[in-house]
Amino acid sequence: MSTHAAVLTGLGGYLPPRTVTNEELSDRLDTSDEWIRKRTGIRQRHVVDPGVATGDLAVEAGHRALKSAGAQGWNAVDMVVVATTTPDHPLPGTAPNVAARLGLGPVAALDVQAGCSGFVYALATATAALAAGHAEGVLVIGAEVFSNVLNPADRTTAVIFGDGAGAIVLRAGDRDEPGAVLGVDLGSDGTGxxxxTIPGGGARQRASGRQPRPDEGYVQMNGKEIFLQAVRRMAASSSAVLGKVGWSVDQIDHVVGHQANLRILHSLAQQLGVDKRRVVSHIESAGNTSAASIPLALADAAARSRFRPHDRLLLTAFGAGLTWGSAALTWPQTTLV
Incomplete structure (x- = not known):
């Protein structure tokens, strides 16, 4: 087995300052704070102000992660990967402009679109580039402005999602270093x-020869089926990556799952046989931030000194596509935030 690995060396998160509480949503939707909390665990979510786009959040989170990495940030990063479902433009990708705005120069830059699994897919892309020697340092960002693709009258989605961005810096290193990403598992099932989905606006809809209906520009989701699929797929993917790295469930210190729904996180813990106290969550205050949720959860937990050097972390996510993925890593020696 190769000793080359990606090592976590920087971390940053950014949530826009404006918050929307459950009470505010209850004023315009057939819902209540109690209904939302019981079904999702969410108390509030953050929403951008007019004129703010995904790239703006990505730049802020990226800047914080690079600052956290110190000399191993701006001076070493030669690749940027942005995971997002809400890019600034259909063309070009968001990552090149984010890299330019961060002053990183003519580095490689690309977007990854894997729904709420996007950050894990972007992490896998970065670790592969580092292990193969194609990069020395990679900035990985998950960023979303989901408020722009939510039907304000649809309580099944409007109460769940929020805006935000989280980022990590990875450098080339060895598997025995604290902070090393030790294994990744990815999967998909396009039949789901x-x-x-957002059915309107893409090539498939345009090929139909008809104009999209107004509601086709918004996220449409089968919540009950997504719940069942998410728990099953994340549990299986988690078990697969644990097998790859040789960890038992009892050896996991923290499970950092996609922050979709608190009940999903608790069901996942039950499926894995992990105590709920080892599950990292900040969904109550941020909602579901899609591809940004895992790095934001990492930044929030790190800021509260929840992680210790050499702790074993399991990351796992599920999203549209259908896509899913998991990663196993240890926590680095240095303080990141």
Whole structure:
């Protein structure tokens, strides 16, 4: 087995300052704070102000991660990967402009679109580039402005999602270093594409020869089926990556799952046989931030000194596509935030 690995060396998160509470949503939707909390665990979510786009959040989170990495940030990063479902433009990708705005120069830069699994897919892309020697340092960002693709009258989605961005810096290193990403597992099932989709605006809709309906520009989701699929797929993927790295469930210090729904996180813990106290969550205050949720959860937990050097972390996510993925890593020696 190769000793080359990607090592976590920087971390940053950014949530826009404006918050929307459950009470505010209850004023315009047929819902209540109690209903939302019981079904999702969410108390509030952050939403951008007019004129703010995904790239703006990505730049802020990226800047914080690079600052956290110190000399191993701006001076070493030669690749940027941005995971997002809400890019600034259909063309070009968001990552090149984010890299330019961060002053990183003519580095490689690309977007990854894997729904709420996007950050794990971007992490896998970065670790592969580092292990192969194609990069020395990679900035990985998950960023979303989901408020722009939510139907304000649809309580099944409007109460769940929020805006935000989280980022990490990875450098080339060795597997025995604290902070090393030790294994990744990815999967997909395209037969479930209609379970979570934005049907309007893409090539498939345009090929139909008809104009999209107004509601087709918004996220449409089968919440009940997504719940069942998410728990099953994340549990299986988690078990697969644990097998790859040789960890038992009892050896996991923290499970950092996609922050989709608190009940999903608790069901996942039950499926894995992990105590709920080892599950990292900040969904109550941020909601579901899609591809940004895992790095934001990492930044929030690190800021509260929840992680210790050499702790074993399991990351796992599920999203539209259908896509899913997991990663196993140890926590680095240095303080990141």
């Amino acid at each position: 594409l209609e379970l979570a």
